Amino acid sequence: MPHPASTPAGDAARIVHPIHDRSTLRGRILHLGFGAFARAFLSTILDETLDAMSADGEADWGPDWGPDWGMIAVRLNSGVEELDALEAAELHHWVVAADDSGMTARRVEALAGTCHPLRDGAEALFARFASPELSIVTLTITEKGYCSRGGRLDTEHAGIRRDLAAPKTPQTAVGVLVEGLARRRQAGLGGLTLLSCDNLPENGAVCRAVVEEFAARRDPALAEWIAANVTFPCTMVDRIVPALDEDGRALLAELGLGGAPGIVCEPFRQWVIEDDFAAGRPPFELAGAEFVADVRPFEEMKLRMLNGSHSFLAYLGALAGRRTISDCMADPLLAGAARGLMLAEQAPTLSMPQGVDLAAYAEALLARFANSRLKHRTTQIATDGSQKLPQRLLAPIRHHLEAGTPWPRLALGIAGWLAYCRGVAQDGTPLPLNDPLAERIRAISQAAGDERAYLRQMLSLREVFAAELAGRADFADAIAAAYLELREHGVEAALARLAEIPQESER
Incomplete structure (x- = not known):
């Protein structure tokens, strides 16, 4: 595994800068729910993957494996200010992995853009789903974001009832996913992978169940297209990431990183993924991810x-x-x-x-x-x-x-x-x-x-x-x-x- 460029920051901390060329990034991953965990886990693993690919300049990665896998950070409800801060920082943020033995601060540059329907309009978000560049939609929307009950769509959920009545102007994450997939189908594009990274048993199966049932209630033909073209791998994610509070901000300031968005987390992380991707994926294993048949x-x-x-x-x-x-x-x-x-x-x-x-x-x-x-x-x-x-x-x-x-x-x-x-x-x-x-x-x-x-x-x-x-x-x-x-x-x-x-x- 190559080591990114780094500089010391005192005896207890190390500052790491990525080596990949961020100017080549395309919006190949759309992430819904870009909060603290997504910053400290998903975007960091992607950033390290891009570095590993860039370090091996002679490798023939092919069209699906090139080091251009940029992430579009999306929030659906709150979070406009956080995305604005990322834009103001030219799409980089800091992740400080800290424990009682020391700290490492990584400058993460895996983002290719941000999108918020309240700031940019819903059409801007749905246009991302209809982009030929898009291959994966990753999710950290918490357990309640799936509007599920017993592993199925909760059709009594107020937000689901509202979205089924007006499916082209959805407000729930489930409704957004289905409308986005409908736009992709209308554009004549191929399928996607919806990759849940939330703490749910068989999270991919739950994601499939709520998306397909919502789609079936809206348009059976759309549900059939999703079943044939969209994959829903299960995953296990593990990294302790507290919400950023005054203690975290003080630590970032102590390291001289207070001028850009940042988050503090533990050094440990683990990502176990079913290898079932509809439209390619980055080689996340280069950054430590494990691909298995059964998560x-x-x-x-x-x-x-x-x-x-x-x-x-x-x-x-x-x-x-x-x-x-x-x-x-x-x-x-x-x-x-x-x-x-x-x-x-x-x-x-x-x-x-x-x-x-x-x-x-x-x-x-x-x-x-x-x-x-x-x-x-x-x-x-x-x-x-x-x-x-x-x-x-x-x-x-x-x-x-x-x-x-x-x-x-x-x-x-x-x-x-x-x-x-x-x-x-x-x-x-x-x-x-x-x-x-x-x-x-x-x-x-x-x-x-x-x-x-x-x-x-x-x-x-x-x-x-x-x-x-x-x-x-x-x-x-x-x-x-x-x-x-x-x-x-x-x-x-x-x-x-x-x-x-x-x-x-x-x-």
């Missing part, structure tokens, strides 16, 4: 062991007054509970390919969580819990219920979310509830006469708790016991009880 085991490993433990720490940590994940890891009770959750309750639910060491993966995750340079706020990770719990915590609970094995830490994680939704930490500090179901949850919390009434109403949220799961006495009783213990005795007492349980597999 599902890696998806489940990450969703349960990393994301599930992150959510566990976020809810319980926020309730206990811990501001960041590294603050949680400095608490022996929280750190021990997270380790026990990974090893005793999440790892046994996974079936991994030969050679994957889940115990080593858990220890690596704990080290990553302890990174004090990443000010990853517990309240940020706590957002959209109703969308995250089913795959992160409830899916492994189902496994344990079927196997008859214990799951006390998972129960406490669910209880932590239920207590967090009350909106107040143990010391009386308000907790922000940012969730698609926030209004309903607040209404339940205000109307509930006592804790048990609150529990009954929360377990009736079918977007989170399926009827067959919530109706099981062994499930409902375990959640109730963990929640009532948490409310009556507090986080520390609940964690102290867990500390007495062995952390190895309890099968």
